[in-house]
Amino acid sequence: MNKLNAIDQETIKVLNQKKIIQLLYRNKQMTKQDISKELKISIPTVISNVKELIEQGFLDEAGVGESSGGRKPTIVRFLPDSRYSFGVCITKDQVRIILTNLNLEIIADKSLDMPEELDNFNSLVLQIKKEIDHIIDINSIPIDKILGIGFSLPGTVDEKKLLLENAPNLKLKNISFENFQHNFQFPLFTENEANASAYAESFINFNGIISSLVFISITEGIGTGIIIGDNLYKGYNKRAGEFGHMTIVKDGKQCNCGKRGCWELYASKKALVNEYRKKFDDCDKKLNDFLELSKSNLLAKDILDNYLGYLAEGIKNIILMLDPRDVIIGGELSNYKTLIEADLKKKVFQENSFYNQEECKISFSDLEENASILGAALLPMEKLFYLNEKII
Template sequence: MYSRQEQKPLDQESIKKANRDRILDLLHKNRVLTKQEASQITDISFPTVSSNIDFLVESGFAEEAGMANSTGGRKPVIYRFLPNARYSFGINIEPGAIRIVRVNLDIDIIDDFYFPYKKDQKDLNLNNLILSAIENIIERNSINADNILGVGIAALGSVNPRHQILEISPTLRVKNVSFAPISWTLGVPVYLENEANAAALAELKLGIAKGMQNLIYISITRGVGAGMVIGGELYTGAHNRAGELGHQVIYPKGRTCNCGKQGCWEQYVSEQMLLQLYINKRNGRETSLKDFFNHLSYQDKIAVSVWEEYLEHLSLGIHNIISVYDPHYIVIGGTIAAYPEHLLPPLMKKVFGDSSLYIKNDTFILTSQLGKDSSVLGAALLPVRSLLSFG
């Protein structure tokens, strides 16, 4: 689904578009280019390159930026890529809060809003919340509608990207939410992806997994999900439900999960559960994850025992994942990824220590580079990927 060029016979129009896409992608990668260089690198004829670059200048993607040295004859004009030529909106829907960012073509965050909503209200309308936030940003910055590539949405749960429907989200407690009204109202395409898949895409194109061919991204937030990258592309499954690894059962008859089953991994390793375990052991005293890791670094006894228990649960699921997928890399994202010194050494020991089947350096466990931004950036990337490859 993420392939930019579909395998079908090429007619004149699609050849023209494919050439333009390649030249824009090259300009994005190289930042500055002359027509001569673009023609040499792409092996597209000079007149075709020339008219395409002229078109990119007219469309605002490039501008003239001086002259290059001549290798004989006239000095060639240098063209510079303009990242603010187009914008995309990325939305991440969390339980009780929505984050919305506006990014440019380099996926630099230009606007960033985070606002709470009442998650159990009967007339909850996610479309209206998202639309009014976007319209606010558009109005305040006088953004030309033609410069908006689209809106990408990441949400916890099972999604139907083709029809922009969030089919079921036990964590958000919603069913069959269609985001098509956003597309009708704004007149731009809307893309929908599972939160962990969006985060995996961001890590693959912009973060620690750049250039990796095969990995599992584990998103540990208020829910737990996974995004799979196989052969450098996201694998989303036959029904777009691949990677629901938060609902693998690690304890039969264990804690009741939002999905209706018992003993799901999510009920033991989400950020909420880590915090809850810590609060319970401190006799209900309120705290935060930051406070928890602070206590852990001072070897506080309660924090140490909570962390030990948490890592035990975490390693059970990761062990299963390695058994099934045998990936080169496992990337862990979410707030706990900001504490790799506490997370990685003991986790590696637990995952690889007691198994004769797995060897430490076969699979590397890493922490996310984009941290809490990965899902929202992945969402913002969805519309931009129709234009640029980030390869």
């Protein structure tokens, strides 16, 4: 056998194993015969690959199924606790750390307050490491079953270089996670917060339902993650989807990024809260207090209406640029879906000669505050399910 053939054989074997893992991940358990039928690969190939996957701990045999004549078929089962992954989500206010199994079930969940001044990122990483070691310890997780740690970060990220390039809201630039790798016994992964959320939304529907989507994460700023044809689209310089900084008001408010009139200054959660606080001259109330007030108070209602106008303008621009099947809104605002959904859709689709609601679906994330951290925990799992990385 020549060298190229040997590589091809190996690639086919790895690909078949990933297909079997994906199939059983979705279906929990199946007979070897059904796996063979579904994936259109021969029974002997299924048997040899399943044997290897059992040896690696991902599957086990769980009895026998009904026979359609002849020997009863063996049932193979996916084992979600065969591997684990950590997700770490860093925001302006806090660091949240979760441990999940392969089913993305959260086994441990811990939040730390962000220090007032983040002058030493290294000490924050050491604090995260301490928490992770503690979680491993109290849950008795074998180190060799941990796939890695995925970080969700609020800024532009080069995931190949493990580099947080620019996070204006944290006032951080060029933080290399490669420098922190030696602190941990398993690999680190990094991704932008909105990209991680988009990845989680698309993966959780990874049978192909959502293969074209834009996730709009409305927090202190606005981040957007783009999924095109099942892949995360990051662009040539890894900065695609910085829609929070597209100009929505010419010569408008001054932004941290250096530009004026950026979308996030008008349509982020922070923008909405600031507007409420200014107009009501009340700096203590939180977003949920004001949103509750919007149900009955005319001034509060007016502020929300104006805000939704800015949010809708940005969404209209994004739809025109990318033509996504789904636009999914995440962040605290998604908890107020019933209050804002109808008005927002009206503002996006009324007087819109290009799109209607059947052609582009706007919805709110069911993953709620977990979207980005589950996306982060998914990063180390990617290689289990896919042959190629899902980033373009």
